[in-house]
Amino acid sequence: xxxPRPIRIVGCGSPRGDDAAGWAVIDRLQDQLGQLTAAVxxxxxxxxxxILELLDGCGxxxxxxxxxxxxxxxxxxxxxxxxxxxxTLRPGSTHDLGxxxxxxxxxxxxxxxxxxxxxxxxxxxxxxxxxLTEAMAAAVPRLVREILDEIGSLDLDxxxxxx
Amino acid sequence: MPSxxxxxxxxxxxxxxxxxxxxxxxxxxxxxxxIDLRFEIxxxxxxxxxxxxxxxxxxxxxxxARICGICPVAYQMSAVHALERxxxxxxxxxxxxxxxxxxxxxxxxxxxxxxxxxxxxDFFGCDSIITLAEKERAAVERGLRLKKVxxxxxxxxxxxxxxxxxxxxxxxxxxxxxxxxxxxxxxxxRAHDDAVACVRWVAGFDLPGQSSDIEFVSxxxxxxxxxCEGRMVSSKxxxxxxxxxxxxxxxxxxxxxxxLHAKLKGRGPYFLGPLARVNLxxxxxxxxxxxxxxxxxxxxxxxxxYTSIVARGLEILYAVDEAARIIASYQPPSAAAAAVRPRAGxxxxxxxxxxxxxxxxxxxxxxxxxxSARIVPPTSQNQAQMEADLRQLAxxxxxxxxxxxxxxxxxxxxxxxxxxxxxxxxxxxxxxxR
Numbered sequence: 080x081x082x083p084r085p086i087r088i089v090g091c092g093s094p095r096g097d098d099a100a101g102w103a104v105i106d107r108l109q110d111q112l113g114q115l116t117a118a119v120x121x122x123x124x125x126x127x128x129x130i131l132e133l134l135d136g137c138g139x140x141x142x143x144x145x146x147x148x149x150x151x152x153x154x155x156x157x158x159x160x161x162x163x164x165x166x167t168l169r170p171g172s173t174h175d176l177g178x179x180x181x182x183x184x185x186x187x188x189x190x191x192x193x194x195x196x197x198x199x200x201x202x203x204x205x206x207x208x209x210x211l212t213e214a215m216a217a218a219v220p221r222l223v224r225e226i227l228d229e230i231g232s233l234d235l236d237x238x239x240x241x242x
Numbered sequence: 243m244p245s246x247x248x249x250x251x252x253x254x255x256x257x258x259x260x261x262x263x264x265x266x267x268x269x270x271x272x273x274x275x276x277i278d279l280r281f282e283i284x285x286x287x288x289x290x291x292x293x294x295x296x297x298x299x300x301x302x303x304x305x306x307a308r309i310c311g312i313c314p315v316a317y318q319m320s321a322v323h324a325l326e327r328x329x330x331x332x333x334x335x336x337x338x339x340x341x342x343x344x345x346x347x348x349x350x351x352x353x354x355x356x357x358x359x360x361x362x363x364d365f366f367g368c369d370s371i372i373t374l375a376e377k378e379r380a381a382v383e384r385g386l387r388l389k390k391v392x393x394x395x396x397x398x399x400x401x402x403x404x405x406x407x408x409x410x411x412x413x414x415x416x417x418x419x420x421x422x423x424x425x426x427x428x429x430x431x432r433a434h435d436d437a438v439a440c441v442r443w444v445a446g447f448d449l450p451g452q453s454s455d456i457e458f459v460s461x462x463x464x465x466x467x468x469x470c471e472g473r474m475v476s477s478k479x480x481x482x483x484x485x486x487x488x489x490x491x492x493x494x495x496x497x498x499x500x501x502l503h504a505k506l507k508g509r510g511p512y513f514l515g516p517l518a519r520v521n522l523x524x525x526x527x528x529x530x531x532x533x534x535x536x537x538x539x540x541x542x543x544x545x546x547x548y549t550s551i552v553a554r555g556l557e558i559l560y561a562v563d564e565a566a567r568i569i570a571s572y573q574p575p576s577a578a579a580a581a582v583r584p585r586a587g588x589x590x591x592x593x594x595x596x597x598x599x600x601x602x603x604x605x606x607x608x609x610x611x612x613x614s615a616r617i618v619p620p621t622s623q624n625q626a627q628m629e630a631d632l633r634q635l636a637x638x639x640x641x642x643x644x645x646x647x648x649x650x651x652x653x654x655x656x657x658x659x660x661x662x663x664x665x666x667x668x669x670x671x672x673x674x675x676r
Contacts, residue, residue: 125404132390176359180372187375188383 084138514598
C-alpha cells in the first residue's frame with residue numbers, strides 16, 4: 080500500500096499590509112487542521128525560492144498570495160496550474176523570484192507536483208501597516224473555509240486512491 | 243553591401259532587467275563619441291543612516307540586515323566590526339571563524355543567484371532562468387542546489403536565511419548545535435563538485451573581450467582570502483588601513499542617481515567585487531581553487547570585466563571549501579557572544595560583501611547610542627566604473643540592432659552584479675530655511 084503524498088499549503092507574503100494575507104491564512108489554518116487525516120503541512124514563504132524548496136515529495140501544492148488585478152479588495156481568485164494567467168503573471172519584485180515565476184521554473188525542471196492550486200486574495204493596500212485592511216481581514220476566514228473544503232475532498236480522493 | 247551604421251544613436255533602457263533593484267540606462271552616441279551617458283538609479287532613497295541615529299548600537303545588526311535581502315550578512319558584519327572597534331570588544335577566535343562561515347554562506351547564495359539566475363541567461367539567448375532551464379537544465383538545478391547550501395548556512399547561524407537575526411555585537415545570539423554543523427558539512431561536501439562544475443561551465447561561455455585600464459580595489463589580508471579583515475589595496479598601488487577610507491576615497495552626488503558615486507581621490511573610478519578580489523588575492527586562494535582557476539585557461543589577474551562571472555564562480559568554490567574547512571575544525575567557543583560595554587567613540591570597518599568592499603562608520607555616545615552612521619555600499623562605488631565600461635562599449639553599439647545594443651549594455655552592467663536597492667539610501671536631503 081502506498082502512503083498518501085503530502086499536501087503542502089504555502090502562504091506567501093511579508094508583514095506589510097495586505098501582503099500579510101497569505102501568512103494570516105496559514106496562521107488560521109494552523110488551529111483547524113486537527114481533524115484531517117492526510118499529511119497536510121503548513122508553511123510561510125517570503126518568495127519563490129522558499130516555494131522551490133517545498134516541492135520535493137509533494138503531492139498537492141496549495142499556494143496563497145495577495146494579488147493586485149483590479150478586482151474588488153477581498154475577492155478570492157482560484158487558479159489551477161497550468162493556467163495562462165499563471166504563465167504570464169508579471170513578477171512583483173526584481174529582488175526575488177515571485178511565486179508565479181517559481182512555478183514556471185519548477186515546471187521547466189519537472190519539479191511541480193501533480194496538482195497545484197493558487198489562491199489569490201485581492202489586496203486593498205500594500206502600504207506598510209501592521210494590520211490587514213477590512214476587506215482583506217474579512218476574506219481570510221472565507222478562504223480558510225474554502226481551503227478546508229478543498230483539502231477535505233482531496234483527502235477523501237487520496238484515501239480512495241490508496242485503498 | 244552592408245548598410246552604413248547610423249552616426250547617432252540613443253539607447254534607452256527604462257527598466258534594467260535582471261539586476262537587483264530598479265535602475266535605468268540612457269546613452270546617446272554621436273559617431274564614436276558618447277555625448278550622454280546616465281546609469282540612473284531612480285529607486286527612492288531609504289534613509290537607513292538616519293534610521294540608525296538615536297538607536298542603541300546593539301540594534302544595528304538587525305536594522306542593517308534589512309537593507310538587503312541578498313547580502314544582509316555583509317551589512318551585519320561591517321556594522322558589528324565598526325561598532326566593536328569603538329567598544330574595544332575582544333572576539334573569541336572560534337566566534338571569528340563562525341562569522342567567516344556565516345559570510346561564506348552569503349557568498350555562496352548571492353553568487354549562485356547572480357551567476358545562474360541573472361547573468362547566465364545572457365550567454366544562451368535567454369531572457370530568464372525559466373527559459374535557461376529548458377536549455378541548461380543540469381546547470382540550473384546545480385545553481386539552485388548551491389544557493390540552497392548557502393541559505394542553509396545563513397539559517398543555522400542567523401536563524402533564517404533572509405534578513406537573519408542571529409548576529410549581534412560580540413558574536414551570535416546562539417551557537418550552532420553539533421547536529422546542525424554535521425548536516426551543513428555533509429551538504430558542503432556534496433556542493434564541492436557542483437562548485438567546480440559551475441566554474442567550468444561559466445569559463446566555457448563566449449565572454450566578450452574588453453581590455454581596460456581599471457583600478458581594482460579590495461581588502462587584502464596577510465594570510466587569508468579576504469572576508470572581514472585586511473587593508474584596502476589596489477592594482478595601482480593603493481595600500482591603506484580600513485580606518486583611512488575617507489583619506490583616499492570620496493563620494494559625490496550626480497544629478498541622475500539616487501546613490502552617491504565614488505572615486506579614488508585624485509585618480510577616478512575603481513572596480514570592486516569578485517574580480518577585484520581574485521586579481522588582488524590570487525595568492526591567498528587554496529591550491530585546489532587555484533588549480534581549477536588555472537584549468538579555465540583564463541590568465542589571472544585579468545583586466546577584462548566580463549571575466550567577473552568566472553571570478554564569481556571561483557569564489558563560490560572558495561566559500562564552499564572554506565566553509566567545510568571551518569566546520570571540520572570547529573571547537574565551540576566558551577560563549578556565543580563576548581561581553582560588550584558601550585563607550586563613546588568613532589569606529590570604521592570594511593568587509594567584503596559579495597559585490598565588493600562595504601564601508602560602515604559610526605559615532606556613538608558613552609551609552610552606546612548611535613549619533614551618526616555612514617554606509618558606503620559597493621554598488622554605489624562601482625557606478626562610475628560601470629559608466630566607464632559603457633563608454634568603451636559605445637562604438638560597438640552603433641553597429642548593431644537596438645535589441646542587441648540593449649543586451650550588450652545590460653550584460654556589461656551585470657558584470658558588477660549591481661544591487662541597486664542597497665545603494666539607494668544616500669540622497670542628501672537639504673531643506674532650505676525660508
